[in-house]
Amino acid sequence: MTLPEFDYQVAFSRNIGWVTEAEQASLGTRRVAIAGMGGVGGFHLLTLVRLGVEKFNIADLDIFELANFNRQAGASLDAIGRHKAEVLAEMALQINPRCEIKIFPDGVDADNQERFFQGVDLYVDGLDFFAFQARRMVFAHCHAQGIPAITVAPLGMSAALLNFLPGGMSFEDYFQWGDRSDLDKAIRFLVGLAPALLHRHYLADPGRVDLKARKGPSTVMACQLCAGVAASEALKILLGRGKVWAAPHGIQFDAYRNKLAHTWRPGGNRNPINRIAIALAKHQLGV
Numbered sequence: 001m002t003l004p005e006f007d008y009q010v011a012f013s014r015n016i017g018w019v020t021e022a023e024q025a026s027l028g029t030r031r032v033a034i035a036g037m038g039g040v041g042g043f044h045l046l047t048l049v050r051l052g053v054e055k056f057n058i059a060d061l062d063i064f065e066l067a068n069f070n071r072q073a074g075a076s077l078d079a080i081g082r083h084k085a086e087v088l089a090e091m092a093l094q095i096n097p098r099c100e101i102k103i104f105p106d107g108v109d110a111d112n113q114e115r116f117f118q119g120v121d122l123y124v125d126g127l128d129f130f131a132f133q134a135r136r137m138v139f140a141h142c143h144a145q146g147i148p149a150i151t152v153a154p155l156g157m158s159a160a161l162l163n164f165l166p167g168g169m170s171f172e173d174y175f176q177w178g179d180r181s182d183l184d185k186a187i188r189f190l191v192g193l194a195p196a197l198l199h200r201h202y203l204a205d206p207g208r209v210d211l212k213a214r215k216g217p218s219t220v221m222a223c224q225l226c227a228g229v230a231a232s233e234a235l236k237i238l239l240g241r242g243k244v245w246a247a248p249h250g251i252q253f254d255a256y257r258n259k260l261a262h263t264w265r266p267g268g269n270r271n272p273i274n275r276i277a278i279a280l281a282k283h284q285l286g287v
Contacts, residue, residue: 006097012052023239024052030238031055033120033147035108035138037084038062039218040154041126042073042091043227048124049092049099051231053238056092057116059104060085071154071220108134113141122237124230125151130214132177132185139164139171148237152230154222155190156199158254159229162192163237165246174247174268184282186211188269191277196261198254221255229253 008028015024032053034041037060045058062084068075074087089101108116116138117123123142127135142149146166153160164171175192177185190211191197203209208217229251236242245251248271250263265271269278 008052008054008096008098011096012050015052019235019239027052027235027238028054030121031057031119032234032238033057033059033117033123034126035059035116035123035134036126036128036131037074037088038068038126038128039071040152040223040226040230041124042084042088043223044124044126044230045088045092046073046095047227047231048234049095051235052096053234054096054098055100055119057102057104057118057120058085058089059106059108059116060088061105061107071218071223073223108138110137113137117141117145117147120147122234123147123149124234125149129153129189129216130182130186132182132189136172136177143170143172150230150233150237151193152226152233153193154218154226155194155252156202156254157219157221157225157256158194158199158252159222159225160194160250160252161229161233161245162250163233163244163246165237165244168246169248169268171247174265176269182214183212186214187278187281191274191281192265192269193250194252195250195263195265195274195277196252197277198252198257198259198261202256225253225255 012024030053032048034044037058063081064075064079064084074084074091079087083105085103085105089103092099092101104112104116139149148166149164151162175188177188236244248265248268252261265274
């Protein structure tokens, strides 16, 4: 079968109305970096490609396995054993063959982060929840270089949004990780991501959450919600229009409970409300 010739204007014409033709053309010129092509990262990439973004730097050092099938965009029988970034790049090119995608198959580290962020207009976080060192490094780099950064966490059946914008509060100032243990960082990350904790009411099997063993349940609903939220924020940031709430503001939407929470935690995890939540979590975990 002969494939039709790709036409950017036709492919993304149904975006017009929510964006202008000039804005659509602008999106095609912007470069977005995404570290992590697993749970949320793959959905982030494919959603932004359908928005009309054409330039990406993507990183992941992992391969697909059967345990990824419940939530990851690129997980399929054909993808088992294949590199996640390569699979997602192929999927993106099937949507828009004009995409320029730079793949970093060894992930992001101190040796390649300058190249990973070269020419980038926006960073969208797709790293694993427990990738503490890599996440701290990339957000610190974004803060130092004035690159806006978005993180949207899939928690239960909800999406929890935090934006870190140039000149605003940094990731480290908000989460207050310091030199704490990985378990302490996990607790602070969880509390800081979703201070409203909308997802805590319907966990069916609490025994499946084990921060010490770096394990927890996940849903595809949350991952897809996260991609929609992140892409909406990306549109506003890249086009310079619409209100973008930055940390210490946070927003969580829970589809299971049909609830929306907008939180404001001045000082981030130094805030008394967050400090109480952290102390309660530590008590429950016997830390």
